[in-house]
Amino acid sequence: MPNTVIQLSQQPSEPKKVVSVKDFGAVGDGIQDDTSAIQKAIDDVHKAGGGVVNFPSGIYKVTIKPNTAHAITIRPQLILQGNSNKKSVIKLASEQGNYSSILAGEKPDSDLSNFAMYDLAIDGNSSNNPVNSESDFNPEKLIMRHAVRIYIGKNINIERCRFTNLNSRNVITVNGNTAPFQVSVSDVLIKNNIFELISGGNVDYDHSTIYTHGKRIQIRNNYFSSKDGAGTKGARTAIETHGDEHTVKENEITGFANGIYVTGYASSSNNLLITDNVIKNAHNGIKIWSYFSDGNTTNPAISNATVANNKISLNIDGWRDLWGNSASVGIGLEPNSDAPIKNLSILNNEISFTNFSGNGREIDNLASGIRMWRYAFPNINNENIRIEGNKITQSLASGIYISMLINKGEISQNNIVNTGQSNGNFHPAYKAGIIIDGVWKDVNLNSNLLEDNQTINTMKEGIISSVICKNICKVSGNKLQVNSNKNLQIFRQTSQQANNNFQISN
Template sequence: MKQAKRLIGMMIVLVCIIWLPSFQIAFADAVEVNVTDYGALGDDAIDDTVAIQNAIDHVNANGGGTVFVPSGTYLVSNLKLYSNMELKGTGWNSILKQNGGVYVVSVNPGAEGVGNTKSNIQIKDIQLMDRSGEGAAFSEHQHILNINAATDVLVDRVKVTGFLGDGIYIGSSNVGGVEVHNERITVRNSYIDGVTKDNRNGISIIDCDGCTVEYNHFTRTTRPNMPGAVDLEPDHDYSIIKNITIRNNTFDDIGGNVGMISVVLGIAQNNMIVPSENIVIENNRGENLTVNSRAITALQRNSGEPLVANGIIIRNNTVSNSLTGGVGLFGVKGVTVENNYFSNLEMPNYIGYDGSPTWDVNYVNNVFHNTGKGSGEGLNIFSTERLLLDGNRFENVGKVNGTQGFAINFIAKENAAPGEGSHLKLKNNTFISFGRTTYAIKNSGYLFTDPTTNEFTNNTFINVSGNDFQYSVPEPTAAQTSLTGVSSAAVGQEFTVNYGLNGVAGAVYAQDIKLDYDSNVMEFVSARSLIEGVALVETVKEPAGKLRLIVASQGSEHAITGNGQIIELTFKAKNVPQTTAGLISITSAALGDVEGNELQAASASISVNITAGGSSGGSIGDINQDGIVSVGDLALIAAHYGKDSSSPDWQQAKKADVNGDGKIDILDLAAVAKKIVE
């Protein structure tokens, strides 16, 4: 009977282990040790490496568990972690500081081969520090956290600061030619600060299948001849870069020769043992990027069209107020760039460049607002095959002084040989100028190799002309719908979008308009007619996210002809945790004429960026950026209570405006108080 009970108990333990959630330490009798019990002092004076490593070794010898690091500054070098282990502090006041080693902490030094893969490791609530802020010189291969040949590793709520090489290196073996791989590595909710901008990258990903980088804040990283904050760059033909997700991060004051995120596939896709693919870059926000390049770059070395598409998705990102451009694509195949917001940038976006053409690129529903302030272009297109530009808005693109503004520039290579391409489709794009855009679509040395394969339909030009695009079929003259309005709105702010018709050849007396809008980021408030004698007869606003408007003219003298704005739609921006693009689209517009005939007008859409307020750090409400939301953050709000955007010290006070509504009031206090007690 006792044996039966023991067997049942073992089965229960086994089932519990099997069903443990991801990243949970999976053993029954996990130990927990305090590094001070092994002699660590944390006084920023005496080296604590031996004491802390002894604590780590003790946990490893007992099958795994937690190594706890109390508050203090512990001088260490080359600490080595093992499988089934958690390294945990009290927060960013628990500091492991570099004291002369090659790295501070390593999940696997990388010299032990694939047979020594480490797994199931967590590093949480701690600060890992090197000495770039204390005069230490750049050292390309001296990293703070070193991860090699590891699976199921979680880095959560960690501050990585003052690195000389990389903040976090997710690599391969340190021994040349020794093949090792990483799987399922996650870095989240962390703060990565290079301090001097004289280092390599915030995170380098050399080899990983299933890497997630999310909800982190990157600042002050990268010298000019290194990529940037996050760099994906396989070193060998056996290196694996696939199933990578980089989302919901913020980037501020980043240098490097790229900026925010670089995908540098330096070995031709056709020569990789495992092709590099399935890379998602979404919902990230960057500003104050200080390099004259592109904030997000995907580069693939090739000697012809890759056999396997890269499958890269770049969506819902915001890049603003920077010396960079938005996105650069070189030599890649199978890329979608959609719903991104580019604002107040010095440089253009690039598609293809010199000897690196692109294939199968889709640019959909992006907004270019005041871009090309220094260069004069919004989007430069070199050699490319099978390109779709659909639903993009080019708003006031060009130099600040108004001397040159090309929204789209089909351009020659640097050696003056023409860029070239075919199967190019430009559809439903809007070009609008308030004085900077001098020519909408310019040909500056491009060769349209087969214009019969190109399409140009339903594009709208407002206050700007000029179109050198070559295509075979003239643009149809059928009526087109339009949506015009603001390109961004703050959380809690009401904003308007106007619905209209362009190119009405006859007379329209009745309209049945159906719209979709992103109800996750905005809510519908109201609609009204902009034209006397044109009535908004019925408005159907259920379910959320969909609208139906029935419009009718009140007599023949009020029929709709030509071009004009007809209905004003008012929306309100919802409270979002970070800047998010929301799309409003006309899905159907049926028009009725004097004889009762019906025709469909071409659809239109507009993207509105909902800009969130609050701290740009790793967690909303963490105003003092100490890694937690606490009474200290509440005190900062209380100190600035009552101030608004008109206050003389608003630049200093606005960090306390948590909900981003331009004032500091009880709503901000309540939001942080709620976070404290969660």
């Protein structure tokens, strides 16, 4: 499956007008309210047909306007330019209550095409604008506490900015879901930004630092850190994507319950590339949700997607208090996914389970490195599924767990080490290297290396299959190495019915 790097249109090299916010009375001392001065500068550039608003070094205090529920109204054909993301800071004043966004269009349907911001910081002043309950957010009234809100526009660039001290549903939302099969946001680049001290406090709530729903969107080389690391309340997800032609690449994420959430809950999510990201101190690394939405009841919700070369480290004990009733997973399909998947490749990822005290729970039976499981819709088609070249270490249960229908697939050349670390109250079969189930057609399970290098082995079997193979399913070249000299079975089928059409030559 070819994947292309999207080259976005550049902002105009010769903007029509260049002004400074200080020309309009902004002080930047962190004391005076600079909201009006900043707005005057933006509106002046807008009236001239577009241009640049410069923010010299300083802390620019802004307040929420009651009539709009946001602080600053941004415009199309506008560049906000700071001196650096350490020196030019837009800071929300204290005690601003519940609001829509710090930066937003005049109306939700305002077209913000060719908007850009560079080298700026936005400080949400979260300690003085706390979330007191989840009801502080009201999606129907757009009360979400965004830093930047864009619902309509193309050619959007946000680069080299810093977003800090924010308690919000989303820090950046580019959400162009206006109607089925009508995407109103496209050609977006979010690159080289810092998201720090995100969420935290006494209340847990749904959150995605970057939330996108659109087309041709790149999220690249950003750094994300929650306020309190593993277990931070409100640090639900760093990156959540909806829509076609997304590239999520070379980001570093630490201390979020979910690193990346790839969702087919869109009119279409086609041509997706999730690669070379580093995810640390997570409960789940990368989650995939293939779900029908408005206007789509038949087509694959996720298609032509590659998840490759990501490094994922899960912090088990760090999330036990907050998420202990759900099983951790390195890369996993949401079990309630109800839409088909076509051409999904999970390749060459490294997944490790860390910071586990050994205090297991029954739910750990599903804490696998890679888990593709449809419990609610087991007969939904999944076509051309490749899981190859991944390394999984110290999983609480199996290394790979697959329970779904597959029409053509390859599960090969994976290296699985020391599975079954949890002592939770569940059947020891869940501690196998690989567990497979479902109805399969033309699927290969080849050349996987299963290792247990511990003095007392925790891996209980090699590969356990309950698959019913409708056409040729090849199982060959798989190896099991156990240092404890236990004689474990490399491949076991749980029923005679499952034996049909298998070609086994381990």
